[in-house]
Amino acid sequence: MIWWLRQRGALGLLPGALAAFVLSVGLTLDVVVVFPAFVGDFAVPTELSNFLCLIPSVALVVCLERRLPSVERSAVRRLDARDVTLVAGFALLVSVAAMAMSPLGPEAMVTAARNNLLFCGLAVGAWPLLGHRATLLPVFWMIHSMFLGGRSLNDPYPWVIVTEKADVAHAAVGAAAVFLAGVCSLIFFAPRTDR
């Protein structure tokens, strides 16, 4: 199993991404950026830490892209379940780590934990279809939210999720739903490494 973990980057890439995420979010607390609303009605002020939630989702796609399909597809051992466990476990671990840092800034950390689940769900869910290009989906969502997501000043549309405040219930439920859908997509649509 150690070789599978090394091949997927579970001993280097993923811990590195976790450390980078935690450190960078911790260092950019309360830094707010405002992009112009090119098409929507209002710009949405966004904490810089929201962008940093892209780090774990990119790392997960890189991890999945490290599969060796032509070798693993003729395998006896089942790797699909391990891959799903690794990916889902890592995404949850990142969110738990963010929540654990909430004494530093409760609002920002809870938001980071929620957005991490949203982005990981989007990236992982799109991976069976888009492959390495799945990393673009969370980025697209982020940019889309920035430029089109404002219903009025400081009031994003409900579907935006990412720029909602930490205590908005529907945003938390939405992020969790997207994450679950992403994991289900991985289970049902990812190319299997055995049958």
Add this chain to the structure above:
Amino acid sequence: MTLLLDRVTFGYHRWIRPVLTRFTYEVPEQGLTILLGPNGAGKSTTMALLAGTVEPRAGRVLFRGTDLTSASREYRRHVAWLPQRVPTSRQLTAREYVAYVAWLKGEDRSRAWERAGASLDQVGLAEEAGRKTARLSGGQLRRVGIACALAHDARVILLDEPTAGLDPHQRTVFRDVLREVSAKTPVLMSTHDIADLADEADTVTLMNGGKVLHHGGTESFLDHARPDAAPARRAESAYSVLMGLDGSE
């Protein structure tokens, strides 16, 4: 009978004409068999079906008389497949890579590690065992693929165009390894390069358009050569005659 495709139909998309239709092919039980044919003949599809990486639309793949679909795990354990492009890893060394494949095939960790060392030694790559596979040459990578097959005691080895892209020296080294391995384990190797026939193949199968044009010993294949063909060109001549490219048959 070791490995048999029994009236298999397979296509990559339902709306496109199948690559193979009611295709029957039996892999010889011993020695090196060359599966020869031009690009698009159906060689890689045949190899993929035999390797169990794709499933036939109709028909059966039988391993020692048992249908692959009912004994998938057992089948996969005993069949080694070296794809056309051996995937490399920046994370794993050659030994770790071979051990990983052996582990995937069901060996436990310590045995996989031990067998990986021995297999690399067998294919002459003991000194490269500590190098990352992404840093190996094409020829070395193919030998790593062979080592993977040896590490898990494969009963059949399937090689999909393993000599493509190798320089003459790498080909010679690879053939030497192949000759040694095929003396103990049946090997089926697809190629479109007649030079691969050389002198080591025991059986030759020629395919074109999803059909077998010839299946038999190397000598019986060479017997199709034109009488005036130079000795060094007999294989090419036989190929042309069987493919209907020289207008004589």
